[in-house]
Amino acid sequence: MGADDAPVSFAGDLFLTLAAAGRLVVDPVRADALIADLECTLALLTTRLRLVQIWQQLPEPAVDKLPAEFSQSVVDAVFVDQLAPGHLERAVRELPKYIQALRVARESARPH
Amino acid sequence: MDQVRVALQATDPLSHAGLANYLQTRSDLMLLRNGQRAEADVLVVAAERLTADIVAALRRSATEVGAPVVLVVNEITEAELLTAVECRVVAILPRPAVTAERLVHSVLAAAGGGGVMPPNLVGELLKHIERLQRDVLTPYGLNASGLTPREIDVLRLMADGLDTGEIAGKLCYSERTVKNVIYGVTHRLKLRNRSHAVAYALRSGMI
Numbered sequence: 001m002g003a004d005d006a007p008v009s010f011a012g013d014l015f016l017t018l019a020a021a022g023r024l025v026v027d028p029v030r031a032d033a034l035i036a037d038l039e040c041t042l043a044l045l046t047t048r049l050r051l052v053q054i055w056q057q058l059p060e061p062a063v064d065k066l067p068a069e070f071s072q073s074v075v076d077a078v079f080v081d082q083l084a085p086g087h088l089e090r091a092v093r094e095l096p097k098y099i100q101a102l103r104v105a106r107e108s109a110r111p112h
Numbered sequence: 113m114d115q116v117r118v119a120l121q122a123t124d125p126l127s128h129a130g131l132a133n134y135l136q137t138r139s140d141l142m143l144l145r146n147g148q149r150a151e152a153d154v155l156v157v158a159a160e161r162l163t164a165d166i167v168a169a170l171r172r173s174a175t176e177v178g179a180p181v182v183l184v185v186n187e188i189t190e191a192e193l194l195t196a197v198e199c200r201v202v203a204i205l206p207r208p209a210v211t212a213e214r215l216v217h218s219v220l221a222a223a224g225g226g227g228v229m230p231p232n233l234v235g236e237l238l239k240h241i242e243r244l245q246r247d248v249l250t251p252y253g254l255n256a257s258g259l260t261p262r263e264i265d266v267l268r269l270m271a272d273g274l275d276t277g278e279i280a281g282k283l284c285y286s287e288r289t290v291k292n293v294i295y296g297v298t299h300r301l302k303l304r305n306r307s308h309a310v311a312y313a314l315r316s317g318m319i
Contacts, residue, residue, distance in 0.1 A: 008243050010244070014198050018197065018237075022227070034242075038241070079312075080249075
């Protein structure tokens, strides 16, 4: 493929469509590994999103008022959200589609 | 075995003639004439790039004919790959590397696969998932590495509130060099401005 530096676009619906049509067939071992990775990523993003939402609702947000064990996570989450506004919410909506598509694609690979 | 009926579409006559020649050498393939496209088992589309016109034609074909498509193209980006797959493309051949053997193999696989994507194309799609995860976790590849010692020195002095001239004096660089360093780091990491660069470096624990 050619060089593609643009931010990656979400294609959860396409993956769902391909899997449902039986066009996307993925070896179960590969699919399980990808599903596990996606579930980890989704859990992390969900936590980040929650932190951002809590941060945005604080009347006077200040990192130094947070417990030390949370402050770095909050800074990381807020920083990422500032770099790519809205991307986090979109990712949390889209990743489950990929997970579902891979589950279907994995079943298509099993002998019937 | 029944012949596989192939419709061919190319953006230039030379490519059309060359690909037609490859397809006509095989007795198990039947190259359809213009106007017989609706009867095709497989569609071969050749183009330099996946332009908007080509995508529109592929979408129409996917709706009207529904046959799997073998795409012969110079290069394709990840975004274009997703669009192509959506339009029932099941094989993508790099144009400079097309041989009669590869083309025929892809056409027969497309005809026999019932629209199922071959492993190499699935592999490309799975790369999209891996890249997507990296992208959502670290937008623009930002993490705690990737700055040079010179960049760190400049960012540290920026964080101390020094202006370009003062930084140049401290580090014995020209002002132009300092500006280049700042431009380089903000451009490479896609940071918005100097303050953002300092915030990034502080957050990453680099200064």
